[in-house]
Amino acid sequence: MIKIRALSKSFKGQKVLDELDLDIPESKITVVIGPSGTGKSVLLKHIVGLMKPDSGNITINGNDITAMDEVELNKVRKNFGVCFQDAALFDSMNVGENVGFPFVIHTDYPRERIHDEVAALLKEVGLSGIEEKMPSQLSGGMRKRVGLARALAMKPKCLFFDEPTSGLDPVISRAIDMLIRQVQNKTGSTSLVISHDIEGAFALADYMAMIYRGRIVFQGSPEDFKNTEDPLVKQFIHGYVEGPINPIE
Ligand SMILES: Nc1ncnc2c1ncn2[C@@H]1O[C@H](COP(=O)(O)OP(=O)(O)O)[C@@H](O)[C@H]1O
Numbered sequence: 001m002i003k004i005r006a007l008s009k010s011f012k013g014q015k016v017l018d019e020l021d022l023d024i025p026e027s028k029i030t031v032v033i034g035p036s037g038t039g040k041s042v043l044l045k046h047i048v049g050l051m052k053p054d055s056g057n058i059t060i061n062g063n064d065i066t067a068m069d070e071v072e073l074n075k076v077r078k079n080f081g082v083c084f085q086d087a088a089l090f091d092s093m094n095v096g097e098n099v100g101f102p103f104v105i106h107t108d109y110p111r112e113r114i115h116d117e118v119a120a121l122l123k124e125v126g127l128s129g130i131e132e133k134m135p136s137q138l139s140g141g142m143r144k145r146v147g148l149a150r151a152l153a154m155k156p157k158c159l160f161f162d163e164p165t166s167g168l169d170p171v172i173s174r175a176i177d178m179l180i181r182q183v184q185n186k187t188g189s190t191s192l193v194i195s196h197d198i199e200g201a202f203a204l205a206d207y208m209a210m211i212y213r214g215r216i217v218f219q220g221s222p223e224d225f226k227n228t229e230d231p232l233v234k235q236f237i238h239g240y241v242e243g244p245i246n247p248i249e
């Protein structure tokens with residue numbers, strides 16, 4: 001479904017993605033794990049067309065994202081739901097306006113229809129009736145849920161999450177993981193979750209890949225990750241200080 005081939009990207013001579021290859025299977029949840037600063041967010045920004053690679057390509061259902069101009073990208077982006085790390089809500093808009101924003105951009109629905117769609121989306125993420133609240137009045141977990149509601153607005157075929165549980169306590173994190181799973185089961189969308197939360201990754205993933213220094217160093221089922229002797233994977237998932245990953249690098 002999503003094929004990433006030899007994707008490379010450098011910033012000021014620093015190689016962040018280094019000929020990265022990855023296939024993201026259709027209608028499953030794939031979790032990409034890896035240490036901080038290894039290019040996870042940069043990878044996601046390439047997949048949704050917010051960044052262009054130096055070389056390599058990404059095809060989604062056979063269409064090369066990296067070759068598209070803004071007009072073409074806007075068409076395919078209707079099929080994407082993206083939840084960025086900080087929820088990326090518009091602080092000057094209330095919750096209802098935030099969740100309704102994709103309808104304003106992509107549809108000509110009348111106000112009442114948007115109102116009803118927003119109510120249904122908020123219900124889906126367990127937050128009925130908070131349309132009038134401002135983002136600043138919400139807890140971290142609620143902000144993530146509102147971000148998810150907005151991402152689901154256009155019934156996307158692909159859902160992308162960058163660190164959906166970062167900054168949340170373990171209980172709320174598992175609740176967000178369950179919500180992602182529930183949404184995936186209901187919609188059958190192809191989901192990609194970027195995470196450094198190992199427990200969450202194992203709880204959520206159908207398929208996993210580990211990124212390190214701009215490359216995919218291991219991929220497989222959660223079982224494969226638990227059973228491997230690969231020193232990078234073992235160090236990362238157990239949090240060992242000793243090993244090939246230098247924690248103070
Ligand atoms: N727009 C940018 N300009 C310059 N450097 C960037 C940019 N975005 C990311 N980087 C660098 O790329 C590296 C990987 O970043 P990122 O993908 O955000 O890591 P993470 O795996 O923690 O998500 C970091 O060293 C970061 O400083």
Ligand SMILES: [Mg+2]
Nearest residue numbers: 040041042162
């Ligand atoms: Mg990141």
